[in-house]
Amino acid sequence: MLKNQLLQQAQAKVEAGVKNRDAYDKLVSAGTKIIYDKTIFAKLSEGIAQSKSPVEDVAKGLVAVLNIMVRQARGTAPQDALAQAGMSLLIDALDFMEQAGLVTVDKKVLGEATQAFIEALLPTLGLNPQQLQSALSSVQQTMADPQKMAQFQGSMK
Amino acid sequence: MPVVAVAAGAFAVGEIATVGIAAMSTFEVIAAVGAITSGIGALTGNEDLMKIGAVAGLAGGVGAFAQGKGWLATGDAANTASGAAGTGNIKAMTQTVAPGVENTLNNPSAWTAGSEGQTAGLSSGSIATNLTTPMKEPGLIGSGTSDLGLGSIADSKIVGSPLTASPGAASAPLPTGQGGWQASLGTTTLGSTARNMSYAGAQPGGGVLGMLKDFGNFLKDNKELASMAGNFIGGMFDDEKKAKADYYQAGADSLRAKTANGSAVPNMGFTTKQNGPFFKPTSPTYTGVSLWNAR
Numbered sequence: 001m002l003k004n005q006l007l008q009q010a011q012a013k014v015e016a017g018v019k020n021r022d023a024y025d026k027l028v029s030a031g032t033k034i035i036y037d038k039t040i041f042a043k044l045s046e047g048i049a050q051s052k053s054p055v056e057d058v059a060k061g062l063v064a065v066l067n068i069m070v071r072q073a074r075g076t077a078p079q080d081a082l083a084q085a086g087m088s089l090l091i092d093a094l095d096f097m098e099q100a101g102l103v104t105v106d107k108k109v110l111g112e113a114t115q116a117f118i119e120a121l122l123p124t125l126g127l128n129p130q131q132l133q134s135a136l137s138s139v140q141q142t143m144a145d146p147q148k149m150a151q152f153q154g155s156m157k
Numbered sequence: 158m159p160v161v162a163v164a165a166g167a168f169a170v171g172e173i174a175t176v177g178i179a180a181m182s183t184f185e186v187i188a189a190v191g192a193i194t195s196g197i198g199a200l201t202g203n204e205d206l207m208k209i210g211a212v213a214g215l216a217g218g219v220g221a222f223a224q225g226k227g228w229l230a231t232g233d234a235a236n237t238a239s240g241a242a243g244t245g246n247i248k249a250m251t252q253t254v255a256p257g258v259e260n261t262l263n264n265p266s267a268w269t270a271g272s273e274g275q276t277a278g279l280s281s282g283s284i285a286t287n288l289t290t291p292m293k294e295p296g297l298i299g300s301g302t303s304d305l306g307l308g309s310i311a312d313s314k315i316v317g318s319p320l321t322a323s324p325g326a327a328s329a330p331l332p333t334g335q336g337g338w339q340a341s342l343g344t345t346t347l348g349s350t351a352r353n354m355s356y357a358g359a360q361p362g363g364g365v366l367g368m369l370k371d372f373g374n375f376l377k378d379n380k381e382l383a384s385m386a387g388n389f390i391g392g393m394f395d396d397e398k399k400a401k402a403d404y405y406q407a408g409a410d411s412l413r414a415k416t417a418n419g420s421a422v423p424n425m426g427f428t429t430k431q432n433g434p435f436f437k438p439t440s441p442t443y444t445g446v447s448l449w450n451a452r
Contacts, residue, residue: 007202012237013196017189025412033266064362068368080189087193107201114197115366118190122365125186135183136372139216142223143176143382152222 002095002104011085011091020081027069028157034065035089054102055094055109061117062090067124079125090117188217191369209366212373215382265385 002008018024034040044061051057059107070077094113098105122132142148196209197203223229 009200010197013200014193017192017196027410029416030189032331032413033177036416072167077372079186083189083193087197110197111201111203111206114194114201118194119364119366121332122186122190124191127183127186127365129368131183132187132368135220136216136368138229139220139223140372141183142219142228143379148223148228149382151226151414152219156218 002091004095004098006107007091007095007105011088012083014087014091016070018081018084019077023078023081024085024088027081028088030069031062031065031085031089032092034068035062035093040065048102053115054097055113056116058093058097059090059113060120062086062093063117063124065121065133066121070124071082083121084126086121087114087117090114184217185221186217188221191215191217205366205370208373209369213369216369216372380431 002011015024033099035044044058047057048054063086066082066089071081079114090113094103094110097103103109122128127135142152191210191213193210194206195214198206198208198210220229
């Protein structure tokens with residue numbers, strides 16, 4: 001149970017968007033077991049204690065954990081569930097760090113952690129800057145067409 | 158058994174449907190990331206995150222929709238091949254065994270996890286990248302894999318997106334720095350509404366989030382699109398979703414508790430229920446006088 005109320009709310013936000021519940025739960029479970037493995041946990045704790053930017057390093061470390069899971073899953077892990085599970089694990093980690101007295105999680109810290117996490121996560125999901133740029137360029141053309149956007153709006157109702 | 162094998166076990170072949178990355182289009186990934194970012198941004202009041210999240214949500218949603226409709230031309234570098242599958246029902250999508258799950262792309266390129274400062278000012282070249290080169294893991298976990306029982310990182314293959322650049326896009330020069338997307342469309346006059354899509358391009362040093370943020374700059378001149386983007390944030394406050402979120406959170410809490418209990422050392426201490434002192438501490442100790450202690 002998360003102690004920090006802000007993190008509880010953040011957790012609710014993340015889980016509100018979960019579509020693939022089964023995959024999400026499996027990912028969170030697997031990620032939790034990896035993080036709290038004796039060896040890995042010791043390394044993580046050591047890294048956090050020595051880090052100048054513990055929040056940012058925790059976010060990046062979690063992406064590395066997700067990377068491990070992606071490799072082990074041989075690409076079968078749904079990417080949206082991966083992002084959500086990773087965020088959930090990050091929230092857990094922040095709560096732990098606060099309970100350990102390493103950081104006080106407020107809105108600023110949560111925002112920074114989220115930003116660092118997303119920035120590190122996108123390449124893991126196969127979305128490097130070049131691909132993102134191409135994707136956004138293609139979307140731009142569709143957005144420029146009012147008729148197509150009207151159809152899109154209609155589909156959202 | 159290495160702990161990491163747990164992750165593999167979680168996705169054992171046959172245990173879940175093989176979705177494959179091909180079935181998940183780029184735009185759905187963008188939309189999923191946008192949902193997270195906008196939700197956290199709304200919670201923390203971080204305007205940057207809100208903007209990025211809303212833009213990503215809108216771009217992802219429009220892109221996925223456009224893919225499904227086949228509107229994205231073959232000249233685009235988006236994954237048009239799986240666009241239709243990507244926008245379909247999740248259940249239907251997971252029934253399909255996606256081909257090329259371990260698709261190896263051309264032109265090796267190493268990406269470091271958590272790379273920041275990736276800018277639009279990249280040298281031009283083929284957009285297709287080979288993600289078989291293992292990502293450099295942060296020093297937080299350690300440089301070697303032997304500690305984690307993973308074996309050699311070089312032996313494992315990172316499955317990246319199977320996005321393949323179409324010939325047209327591959328030859329297109331990447332925009333560099335400011336003005337990267339400017340004037341690509343200018344002012345459109347399709348239908349009865351003119352939509353100005355020109356704006357200053359991506360600023361250097363902003364990374365992928367900066368890229369999304371800059372892409373959203375055009376919303377300033379397009380209130381209709383800005384309104385749509387705002388809906389992606391508003392959806393996070395939907396009452397029905399909140400109720401579902403509470404339900405799922407309860408389930409997640411239960412799962413975490415089980416996980417924690419599984420690894421926790423059981424407390425064998427016995428506790429006695431105290432109802433409070435029967436006698437007040439200041440009360441004199443009563444010593445009963447009986448034949449046993451009478452003198």
